[in-house]
Amino acid sequence: MLKRNIQNMMKAENISKFRELGLLVFIIILTVAVQIRNPRFLTVSNLTNMITNTAILSILAVGMMLVIITRGIDLSIGATLALSGMISALTVSANPDMHPILVILIGILVGTVCGLIVGVLVGKAGILPIIASLGMMNVFRGLTFMVSGGSWVSAHQMPDSFQSISTSKVMGINTLVFIAIVIYIIFYYFINHTRTGRQIYAVGSNPDSAKISGINIDKILIMVYGIMGSLAGLSGVLWVSKFASAQGDTAMGYELNVIAACVLGGVSIAGGSGKISGIILGSLLLGILHNALPLLLISPFWQQAIQGFIILGAVLINVLVKRNAERKNLVRRNI
Amino acid sequence: MEKRIITNKKQFDIKSFFLQWEWMLVLIFILINIMNANFSPYYLNTNNLLNATMAFLDKAFIVLPMAFVIIMGDIDISVGSTVALSAVVMAVLYNAGLPMGLAMMICLLVGATCGFINGFLITKYKELSAVIVTLATMTIYRGIAYVILENQASGGFPMWFSYLGWGYVGKIPFMLIAFAICAVIYGLLLHKTTFGRRVFAIGNNDTASRFSGVEVDKIKIIVFTLAGLMASVTALFLTSRMGSTRPNVAMGYELDVIAMVVLGGVSTAGGKGRMIGTILSIFIIGFLRYGLGLINTSAQVLLIIIGMLLIFSVMIPNIKFKKRKKAKEA
Amino acid sequence: MSNYVLELNGITKIFPGVKALDNVHFQLKPGEIHALMGENGAGKSTFIKIITGVHSPDEGKMLLNGEEVTFDNPRDAQKLGIAAIYQHVTCYPDLTVTENIFMGHEKVDKTTKRILWKQMHAEAKELLEELGSSIDPRSQMGTLSVAQQQIVEIAKALSTKAKIIIMDEPTAALTNRESEELYRITEKLRDDGASIIFISHRFEDMYRLASKVTVFRDGKYIGTWGINEVSKEDFIVAMVGREVTQLFPKIEAKIGKEILRLEGLGKTGHFADVSFTLHEGEILALTGLVGAGRTEVCQAIFGIMPYNQGKVYVEGQEVTIKSPKDSIQLGIGYLPEDRQQQGLMLQWGIGRNITLPTLEKYSKKGWLLESKEDEVAKTLAEKVNVKANSIFDLASSLSGGNQQKVVVAKLLTADLKIIILDEPTKGVDVGAKAAIYEIMGELASQGYGVVMVSSEMPEVLGMSDKIVVMKEGRVTGILDNKDVTQETILKAAMVNKTTEDVGSL
Numbered sequence A: 001m002l003k004r005n006i007q008n009m010m011k012a013e014n015i016s017k018f019r020e021l022g023l024l025v026f027i028i029i030l031t032v033a034v035q036i037r038n039p040r041f042l043t044v045s046n047l048t049n050m051i052t053n054t055a056i057l058s059i060l061a062v063g064m065m066l067v068i069i070t071r072g073i074d075l076s077i078g079a080t081l082a083l084s085g086m087i088s089a090l091t092v093s094a095n096p097d098m099h100p101i102l103v104i105l106i107g108i109l110v111g112t113v114c115g116l117i118v119g120v121l122v123g124k125a126g127i128l129p130i131i132a133s134l135g136m137m138n139v140f141r142g143l144t145f146m147v148s149g150g151s152w153v154s155a156h157q158m159p160d161s162f163q164s165i166s167t168s169k170v171m172g173i174n175t176l177v178f179i180a181i182v183i184y185i186i187f188y189y190f191i192n193h194t195r196t197g198r199q200i201y202a203v204g205s206n207p208d209s210a211k212i213s214g215i216n217i218d219k220i221l222i223m224v225y226g227i228m229g230s231l232a233g234l235s236g237v238l239w240v241s242k243f244a245s246a247q248g249d250t251a252m253g254y255e256l257n258v259i260a261a262c263v264l265g266g267v268s269i270a271g272g273s274g275k276i277s278g279i280i281l282g283s284l285l286l287g288i289l290h291n292a293l294p295l296l297l298i299s300p301f302w303q304q305a306i307q308g309f310i311i312l313g314a315v316l317i318n319v320l321v322k323r324n325a326e327r328k329n330l331v332r333r334n335i
Numbered sequence B: 001m002e003k004r005i006i007t008n009k010k011q012f013d014i015k016s017f018f019l020q021w022e023w024m025l026v027l028i029f030i031l032i033n034i035m036n037a038n039f040s041p042y043y044l045n046t047n048n049l050l051n052a053t054m055a056f057l058d059k060a061f062i063v064l065p066m067a068f069v070i071i072m073g074d075i076d077i078s079v080g081s082t083v084a085l086s087a088v089v090m091a092v093l094y095n096a097g098l099p100m101g102l103a104m105m106i107c108l109l110v111g112a113t114c115g116f117i118n119g120f121l122i123t124k125y126k127e128l129s130a131v132i133v134t135l136a137t138m139t140i141y142r143g144i145a146y147v148i149l150e151n152q153a154s155g156g157f158p159m160w161f162s163y164l165g166w167g168y169v170g171k172i173p174f175m176l177i178a179f180a181i182c183a184v185i186y187g188l189l190l191h192k193t194t195f196g197r198r199v200f201a202i203g204n205n206d207t208a209s210r211f212s213g214v215e216v217d218k219i220k221i222i223v224f225t226l227a228g229l230m231a232s233v234t235a236l237f238l239t240s241r242m243g244s245t246r247p248n249v250a251m252g253y254e255l256d257v258i259a260m261v262v263l264g265g266v267s268t269a270g271g272k273g274r275m276i277g278t279i280l281s282i283f284i285i286g287f288l289r290y291g292l293g294l295i296n297t298s299a300q301v302l303l304i305i306i307g308m309l310l311i312f313s314v315m316i317p318n319i320k321f322k323k324r325k326k327a328k329e330a
Numbered sequence C: 001m002s003n004y005v006l007e008l009n010g011i012t013k014i015f016p017g018v019k020a021l022d023n024v025h026f027q028l029k030p031g032e033i034h035a036l037m038g039e040n041g042a043g044k045s046t047f048i049k050i051i052t053g054v055h056s057p058d059e060g061k062m063l064l065n066g067e068e069v070t071f072d073n074p075r076d077a078q079k080l081g082i083a084a085i086y087q088h089v090t091c092y093p094d095l096t097v098t099e100n101i102f103m104g105h106e107k108v109d110k111t112t113k114r115i116l117w118k119q120m121h122a123e124a125k126e127l128l129e130e131l132g133s134s135i136d137p138r139s140q141m142g143t144l145s146v147a148q149q150q151i152v153e154i155a156k157a158l159s160t161k162a163k164i165i166i167m168d169e170p171t172a173a174l175t176n177r178e179s180e181e182l183y184r185i186t187e188k189l190r191d192d193g194a195s196i197i198f199i200s201h202r203f204e205d206m207y208r209l210a211s212k213v214t215v216f217r218d219g220k221y222i223g224t225w226g227i228n229e230v231s232k233e234d235f236i237v238a239m240v241g242r243e244v245t246q247l248f249p250k251i252e253a254k255i256g257k258e259i260l261r262l263e264g265l266g267k268t269g270h271f272a273d274v275s276f277t278l279h280e281g282e283i284l285a286l287t288g289l290v291g292a293g294r295t296e297v298c299q300a301i302f303g304i305m306p307y308n309q310g311k312v313y314v315e316g317q318e319v320t321i322k323s324p325k326d327s328i329q330l331g332i333g334y335l336p337e338d339r340q341q342q343g344l345m346l347q348w349g350i351g352r353n354i355t356l357p358t359l360e361k362y363s364k365k366g367w368l369l370e371s372k373e374d375e376v377a378k379t380l381a382e383k384v385n386v387k388a389n390s391i392f393d394l395a396s397s398l399s400g401g402n403q404q405k406v407v408v409a410k411l412l413t414a415d416l417k418i419i420i421l422d423e424p425t426k427g428v429d430v431g432a433k434a435a436i437y438e439i440m441g442e443l444a445s446q447g448y449g450v451v452m453v454s455s456e457m458p459e460v461l462g463m464s465d466k467i468v469v470m471k472e473g474r475v476t477g478i479l480d481n482k483d484v485t486q487e488t489i490l491k492a493a494m495v496n497k498t499t500e501d502v503g504s505l
Helices: A002-037 A042-069 A077-094 A098-121 A129-148 A160-167 A175-193 A195-205 A207-212 A217-243 A252-263 A275-294 A302-333 B014-018 B020-040 B046-053 B057-069 B078-094 B099-125 B130-149 B157-165 B174-192 B194-204 B205-213 B216-242 B253-263 B274-295 B299-328 C044-053 C074-077 C097-102 C117-130 C146-159 C176-191 C204-209 C232-240 C294-302 C324-329 C337-342 C349-362 C370-383 C400-414 C430-445 C458-462 C487-493
Strands: C004-013 C016-030 C032-039 C059-064 C082-085 C162-169 C193-201 C212-217 C220-226 C258-267 C271-279 C281-288 C307-316 C317-319 C331-335 C418-422 C451-455 C466-471 C474-480
Touching: A002 A275, A002 C044, A042 A077, A042 A175, A042 A195, A042 A252, A042 A275, A042 C032, A077 A129, A077 A217, A077 A252, A077 C400, A098 A129, A098 A160, A098 A217, A098 B157, A129 B253, A129 B299, A160 A175, A175 A195, A175 A217, A175 A275, A195 A207, A195 A217, A195 A275, A207 C176, A217 C232, A217 C258, A217 C317, A252 A302, A252 C258, A252 C474, A275 A302, A302 B130, B014 C016, B014 C337, B020 B274, B046 B274, B046 C212, B046 C418, B057 B174, B057 B194, B057 B216, B057 B253, B057 B274, B057 C082, B057 C117, B078 B099, B078 B253, B099 B299, B157 B174, B174 B216, B174 B274, B194 B205, B194 B216, B194 C176, B194 C349, B194 C400, B205 C337, B216 C307, B216 C331, B274 B299, B299 C232, C004 C044, C016 C271, C032 C044, C044 C082, C044 C193, C059 C117, C059 C458, C074 C082, C097 C117, C097 C146, C117 C176, C146 C176, C162 C370, C176 C193, C176 C204, C193 C204, C204 C281, C204 C474, C212 C232, C220 C232, C232 C451, C258 C294, C258 C451, C271 C294, C271 C451, C271 C466, C281 C294, C281 C430, C281 C458, C281 C487, C294 C324, C294 C331, C294 C418, C317 C487, C324 C331, C337 C400, C349 C400, C370 C400, C430 C451, C430 C458, C451 C458, C466 C487
Parallel strands: C016 C220, C032 C193, C032 C212, C082 C162, C162 C193, C281 C451, C281 C466, C331 C418, C418 C451
Antiparallel strands: C004 C016, C004 C059, C212 C220, C258 C271, C258 C307, C307 C317, C466 C474
């Protein structure tokens, strides 16, 4: 029996490694293929554009991963991103002398409040995450339109200092990318080496035992959605700075990209498992796809459908690989 | 062993009769109508009220099967996209020269197929939740609509097609009659048939249902197919009212529909709910929107109100439930 | 200094509508294994939850080493050295063994609060080795067997340096050999100075381990005895409150013609080459160690987990069974092992539960005929004597034994010939057991063929006509009850089969 279990265990670890390796290989093949079709793909300006886009996506994916680990989902983040982006853009256009870091803090604050509201609804009021975040998505989106009065904040209303958040460099790296890397490191440490971080996994892996272990589940849930919100708030500022415009419908439906990045990166939708390295690769693959489609002269209207197929394909492959491993184990039992 | 007598007569309990959620809904409904009457002196007029229903009944068709879906403990957030896809397919086929009648049939077929695919995936891959499956198909269905029609509108339907959304039978809008017929059918299906009973059973405990010989997978697939089918019925009425269609129609319908179902007293935990409450809440949200329109409330505020309504309507029974659960914990 | 490590005096706990505990006492000496026994619903679980700080008592005092203590939450109890191993293993399947052991009291760096993984892995390995297990602390919990997970749970209790360890039915899901391993570990814990409260339904556990026994009944304290002071019969009387006469009311039934025959039935990875025949009026016991594949065979016959090899004959006709609906139509009924999860709609009335499997009978072209349905429900609920006033009473409001009766009533609605009972008395108290045996005997005398899955030797010997023994997915013996003893069955169940990857823990 022990032997069988060790085999099982090795299987489980292999699957996760195999997936990451597979993703990496796929990314390389895709890159080469796109490059052959269109040599403009691997140019500095295109790569910068692609990587900065991916940076924002992956920041959001970090938050979404935490939410999914607790068996939840957050559909409100596109709206949260828009709201915090809009508020910070309005603030900065009214006070052009404001320091960019202060603007970022405002964005994070707005996002955190939004996230905490969803968190309280899920954690304290016991509403299903899908319902709570669907409802608040509308509320946040409505608020975005209301604070802006339906108008846009465009590039000429934003001071250069603000727009430079996305173009400047820190230690030779684009600021957006730098921020993303800092976030990966912080959260890698947080979820692997702190008690609270491990409790997130515990809550997702088995909520009933978590209660017996004395883990405050409500607190963890509120915290996770709060983190998701603050990352969405941060992304809102970065987004507005990068695209130099804040609109009522900014990032509409972007939550689907983020969820796709997570499931591609191997975050289990059933909760309890997920790794930072996985979602970085997932985000990167998605970023390349989005960037490559126009270069391959594929109509932009294909984007959404492809997105959907990616989500479905990723979760289906997960299931099939798992089932296959289980079936092989059963056959090996050799009765 | 002493034998005990077990009664099979229902006892009428006046207290629990009046504690039903539906009375609350009736009260809200009356309040909203009083409010609306204050907004406009012309509001309380039979013709006006009947006409008002045409503004919101299109999505009401999806609410009926969605109640089944949520009672089963599942959810379907792809219905808005199904509306768009089936409407777009119908418009494109008609403009490609197909007779309108045939195009309409194909519209219904597309809707039912979309629903069937959801049901098939959810039952075949039980490891996946309905949330993630319908989230993916929501993106796919709308994505395909975009691929077909890109960013254009398609219309130019024959005159008679507009009767669906604009016509009257006597003084009563055709849409209202169609909805009433559907509502009666779905109400009977849920509460008076073996099918409905089994839907409740699945929502309560799907493992025990399987052990009791209930064909869980088959019923789930049928219910999801019905949801898709009714989404395409909505597509017919919506397209008729708008005169043309685009890939971005019915965006966010899933929220309205789910809000109506849970406000109607259907528990998101599954296994509980009644058709009458659901139908009441369709009219509550519909008239609320209409009334707020009377005082020129913007679409954005409406978004917020519907969102809050959804949250509050799930919260109220939850709070009640939590209290009871705490008291019962043993 | 008190003589007792743990002393509870006059504990009362009231839940709305129920007095779960009524003025109970308990005393635990250092280094003793103390069995706590009682029927289901006697208040054992509530009592445990009070000791571990999950509930707080309404009245009464708890003394730890002579000092009065009160707990606000499970953490307080843990800090004072009380640990519990619960009935159902409560683990985190996605996390490593180490994390499962240290959850809630991880080793962290004093200043940076960083988790010290290396130290924890090393310590986990030590703890496991102490328990004589070679489980790799870095492996995922979900990949271990139930018995291994139980060992990890014990390691968890050890890691908290617990002086008082509570085990709530730890042997319920274990095979005999695994139980033996658990006894060994438990005794070792005692020898190392821990005091242990051991809850179990199995008398063998009690006699094997405990030196003292305390009995609760209906939330009340009945008494405490030394293990050899009182006979087994007296314990049963103490637990049930009356004498249980003739535990096995086997009625001699006429064995009729063959109604079910399996030929070489198999399901990849679960069982293979299972053949036996069942006759009218016959009770066939399907026995063997837990994990031998008995439940799987039954679920294959019932269509829950379709078989992929072999043939099934009902009354001589070959049949295919792909779903429970097929098998119900063929006259096969199944009483599942887990009545709450697999047998009942807890939020439904008794009547609705009873009629669910056979709705076709009370409907016309899909339309329900409710008055007819209610009539049948009433008749059947009375027939199995459910303790309820109305068929609209919720199933959740019934006690375990009465819930089991409702599940049995569900079987009686269909026109069945074959009834499969999967561990019908598991987790059922002594009083309700007798009622279930009585129903079983009655069914056989009415001509039903009954298959009973059971691990308990006395009931296998007491109730069955024919005994089929399984081991590791195969039938290792078909015995006639006339010439059988406990030893012959055990020999068949333990027979050596040499497959390289089975057997060792």
